[in-house]
């Protein structure tokens with residue numbers, strides 16, 4: 001398989017759209033559809049024809065563009081079967097363990113509930129990329145809106161267990177705010193402080209801070225670092241399961 005071309009572009013307030021293009025087979029995927037106009041412009045700039053939309057979860061900032069894109073391109077819309085009634089125009093509902101064969105690309109579906117109950121991620125092992133929606137963000141994670149903290153922790157662990165060099169594409173540009181929060185939780189983490197400074201510089205120049213990488217997240221994402229003694233001490237939970245530490249961190253971030 002030739003490596004697919006991947007194009008990430010900002011849209012709406014702080015969302016990212018992503019296109020994945022397999023030139024050999026003429027397949028182009030849109031990861032979510034935050035805004036039909038922005039996705040169309042990105043396709044037109046490259047001369048790519050949309051064939052599929054891969055939806056991570058039902059929220060409007062990930063699905064609002066589906067109807068217009070589908071009526072214009074007759075693309076196939078794939079998304080979480082658990083949210084099929086909430087996603088407009090869904091053609092195929094999928095769940096783990098499902099492998100999608102799209103042109104020469106093979107995408108594995110991962111169940112990553114927590115932000116929403118049916119949230120899924122898409123992992124293309126041969127390309128070393130995963131599209132994780134609103135489950136993990138650079139140095140952060142999504143709000144636990146429908147599931148439980150324990151569920152969200154398990155979903156984050158699943159993403160953290162992907163090969164370390166895997167590039168992670170996330171739904172939003174929240175890196176600076178996440179890094180500022182992380183620095184209050186783990187002030188002694190030099191790599192985190194350095195990454196926050198890099199992210200601030202990137203945003204000042206209007207550059208994206210994404211995609212991130214699994215290994216970078218292990219070093220700098222306090223939500224994945226719940227087992228770290230300094231973090232446990234910081235939230236007064238020296239013992240007990242990691243997910244409870246995660247839950248305490250998520251609570252604090254909600255109020256940050």
Ligand code: ZN
Nearest residue numbers: 057059115134
């Ligand atoms: Zn969302």
Ligand code: FE
Nearest residue numbers: 059061134171
């Ligand atoms: Fe979102």
